Amino acid sequence: MNIDVLPWHDAPLRSLLSRREKLPHALLLYGRQGIGKVVFARALAQSLLCESPQHGLACGACAACGWFTQANHPDFRELMPEALTADEGDTEATSDPDAKEKKKSKEIKVEQIRGIADFMTLSTHRDGFRVLLIHPAETLNANAANSLLKTLEEPPPRTLILLVTDQIGRLLATIKSRCQRVMVPAPDKTTALAWLKTQRVADADADTALGQAGGAPLSALAFADADYQSQRKAFMQVLAATDADHLAAAQSFEKSDLANVVTWLQTWVNDVVRSRLTGEVQYHCDQKSAIARIAARVHLPALFRYESQLRQTRRAVHHPLNARLLREQLLISYTIAITPA
Numbered sequence: 001m002n003i004d005v006l007p008w009h010d011a012p013l014r015s016l017l018s019r020r021e022k023l024p025h026a027l028l029l030y031g032r033q034g035i036g037k038v039v040f041a042r043a044l045a046q047s048l049l050c051e052s053p054q055h056g057l058a059c060g061a062c063a064a065c066g067w068f069t070q071a072n073h074p075d076f077r078e079l080m081p082e083a084l085t086a087d088e089g090d091t092e093a094t095s096d097p098d099a100k101e102k103k104k105s106k107e108i109k110v111e112q113i114r115g116i117a118d119f120m121t122l123s124t125h126r127d128g129f130r131v132l133l134i135h136p137a138e139t140l141n142a143n144a145a146n147s148l149l150k151t152l153e154e155p156p157p158r159t160l161i162l163l164v165t166d167q168i169g170r171l172l173a174t175i176k177s178r179c180q181r182v183m184v185p186a187p188d189k190t191t192a193l194a195w196l197k198t199q200r201v202a203d204a205d206a207d208t209a210l211g212q213a214g215g216a217p218l219s220a221l222a223f224a225d226a227d228y229q230s231q232r233k234a235f236m237q238v239l240a241a242t243d244a245d246h247l248a249a250a251q252s253f254e255k256s257d258l259a260n261v262v263t264w265l266q267t268w269v270n271d272v273v274r275s276r277l278t279g280e281v282q283y284h285c286d287q288k289s290a291i292a293r294i295a296a297r298v299h300l301p302a303l304f305r306y307e308s309q310l311r312q313t314r315r316a317v318h319h320p321l322n323a324r325l326l327r328e329q330l331l332i333s334y335t336i337a338i339t340p341a
């Protein structure tokens with residue numbers, strides 16, 4: 001069957017689709033990062049557009065399903081920041097990671113919302129639903145969000161707008177109030193491990209990767225990549241060396257994605273705190289003794305201050321003004337945070 005449904009989404013998807021004629025005009029799909037919310041949203045869209053659904057779900061075989069899987073169904077649009085669209089044909093190499101990050105917008109712009117005005121107002125091509133998917137919804141910039149509000153206030157008939165986010169707190173209250181919220185569930189550990197196995201992740205790697213991903217299987221799949229793991233290990237060795245020049249060492253991670261660097265620092269600090277308080281670690285089990293050594297010497301309030309700095313950086317991670325500067329600041333602050341009082 002030609003429809004992508006993650007096993008832990010089957011039941012909630014069918015439950016939503018069982019009331020397909022009574023769905024509100026906008027759903028806000030929220031939940032943790034890395035659990036497949038966009039996959040969920042696409043499966044919902046395909047099932048609504050399918051012309052012969054099977055027990056609520058898309059058949060995967062009709063003409064509408066065919067267009068949907070080839071990304072050219074006339075009654076479906078997907079909006080995301082330019083930086084997240086596939087960069088096919090974009091082979092221009094640059095050694096400056098900042099230049100690369102500036103090149104494509106990490107926000108959804110008002111032009112993109114205006115660009116779908118015809119799609120939203122003209123009658124549908126197939127006399128069925130019209131579905132607009134927007135993700136990650138927190139990347140809508142202020143103008144784009146205000147422009148979208150008008151559509152949310154006066155939605156065309158038989159139209160479903162799907163907003164997807166893992167940072168629901170960052171959405172405008174006016175947007176949230178016009179959507180019905182649906183929490184997309186995360187799988188339990190057994191289900192997540194079984195799914196990773198179907199993605200050809202070896203059992204031993206699956207367990208480590210799932211731990212680092214805090215139980216989120218799609219993140220774990222990315223973490224199971226050998227290149228990613230070797231970068232992570234090298235970075236952890238820098239963090240583990242209490243007498244190292246962290247800033248200098250950080251320069252060798254210039255090519256690492258800023259979001260990864262922030263995740264590594266957050267999970268590492270979380271492990272240091274946990275180790276101090278309980279003697280256990282959650283994310284970086286392979287670094288347990290190094291983490292315990294740092295935990296024994298740190299001044300916890302300094303570490304908590306650093307944690308909140310990391311949380312603030314996390315919010316800017318998709319549209320950093322200067323990724324290199326941010327990365328350097330984080331490493332300087334790290335040195336300060338782990339210096340004994």
Ligand SMILES: [Zn+2]
Pocket residue numbers: 050051052053058059060061062063064065
């Ligand atoms: Zn179909």
